[in-house]
Amino acid sequence: MVKVILHGCNGKMGQMVTELCSQDEDIKIVAGIDAFHHQGAGEYPVYRDVYNCNITADALIDFSTASAVDSLMDYCVEKKIPCVVCTTGLSEEQLERVRSAAEKIPVLRSANMTLGINLLIKLLREAAATLAPAGFDVEIVEKHHNLKVDAPSGTAIALADAINEEMDGAYEYVYDRSWMRQKRDKKELGISAVRGGTIVGDHDVIFAGTDEVITFSHRAYSKGVFAKGAIQAAKFIAGKPAGLYAMSDVIENR
Numbered sequence: 001m002v003k004v005i006l007h008g009c010n011g012k013m014g015q016m017v018t019e020l021c022s023q024d025e026d027i028k029i030v031a032g033i034d035a036f037h038h039q040g041a042g043e044y045p046v047y048r049d050v051y052n053c054n055i056t057a058d059a060l061i062d063f064s065t066a067s068a069v070d071s072l073m074d075y076c077v078e079k080k081i082p083c084v085v086c087t088t089g090l091s092e093e094q095l096e097r098v099r100s101a102a103e104k105i106p107v108l109r110s111a112n113m114t115l116g117i118n119l120l121i122k123l124l125r126e127a128a129a130t131l132a133p134a135g136f137d138v139e140i141v142e143k144h145h146n147l148k149v150d151a152p153s154g155t156a157i158a159l160a161d162a163i164n165e166e167m168d169g170a171y172e173y174v175y176d177r178s179w180m181r182q183k184r185d186k187k188e189l190g191i192s193a194v195r196g197g198t199i200v201g202d203h204d205v206i207f208a209g210t211d212e213v214i215t216f217s218h219r220a221y222s223k224g225v226f227a228k229g230a231i232q233a234a235k236f237i238a239g240k241p242a243g244l245y246a247m248s249d250v251i252e253n254r
Contacts, residue, residue: 002027002238005057005081007072008064009046010034013086016227017061018043027231031055035068050075057081058238061230066090066150073101082106082237086113086230088154102244108237110247111154113229116218117203118247121162124205124216128163136209137184138163138171143194143202151193159205160189 004021008014009032021029022043031053032046047053050072059082062072066089076083085098088111101107112118132138142156152175164171171189184190201220206213220226229247236250 001025002059002235003030003057004028004234005031005033005053005055005060006044007033007050007060007062007068008087009044010036011063013063013223013227013230016223017063017230020224020227020231024231027235030057033064059084059234061234062087063230066094069094070097073097073107076107077101077104080105082234082240083108084230084233084237085109086226089150090154099244103242105242106237106240106245107243108233108245108247108249110229110233111158112201112226113233113247114218114220114225115229115232115247115251116225117155117158118251120203120205120216120218121159122248124159124162125166127207127214127216128166131207131209131214132163132167132170134209135186136207136214137186137188139190139192139206139208141192141194141202141204141206143196143199145198145200146195148195151195152191153193153201153203155201155203156191156193159203160191163205164189 004027006014006017006029018029021027029044032044033050033053034046035048060076061084063086066087069087069090082105085107098107098109140156140160142153144153160173171187174188174190200222203218205216233250236253237245
């Protein structure tokens with residue numbers, strides 16, 4: 001059984017991870033960390049500060065806020081705990097901190113924890129290799145609930161990065177066209193964000209060519225898909241050597 005510390009245990013995603021872990025015989029949450037609510041779910045002890053937790057674990061799952069990631073990385077390195085970083089909206093400096101930590105401990109970071117999105121990334125690389133040279137324009141539209149604070153979503157950026165990497169960095173990301181009056185450049189990759197209601201997470205990747213459009217879509221209908229992916233990632237990373245891992249590694253080992 002994999003023993004896990006859940007960072008951000010009382011948030012919506014933390015509660016979902018707790019619920020799914022309670023139904024899984026192969027994983028157990030042994031401690032939770034939450035700065036804003038001390039009581040927790042009652043199934044495990046909850047600490048306000050990660051440094052107050054001295055409970056031994058095989059992995060740590062992080063569903064918190066970007067501001068908490070720096071100290072979390074230091075803690076995991078100090079305690080030598082494998083870490084699954086699910087928090088989005090990290091700055092480039094924080095991403096570098098994650099990469100630095102991965103030199104000492106196993107770290108799995110993904111902008112999106114679902115199996116479907118990570119399969120979509122693979123398919124987009126293949127699509128870009130065929131469609132981009134044929135003159136297709138690429139646009140990404142993402143939609144999320146009205147409480148999401150970062151835009152565009154980390155998932156949208158990950159999808160764009162997969163396409164751009166396949167095309168050797170040929171694209172320039174454009175997030176807002178309201179300030180310019182000019183036709184679309186062929187090397188633009190447009191990324192648009194919609195915020196409203198309780199949308200869990202929608203992503204459309206549009207390849208628009210002459211007289212034909214191909215759209216790749218992913219819809220998340222509950223937060224459970226993200227929680228399930230995080231649990232799979234924790235099981236995967238426990239016991240692994242130091243290094244930076246991704247959900248693609250989890251998929252390949254299914």
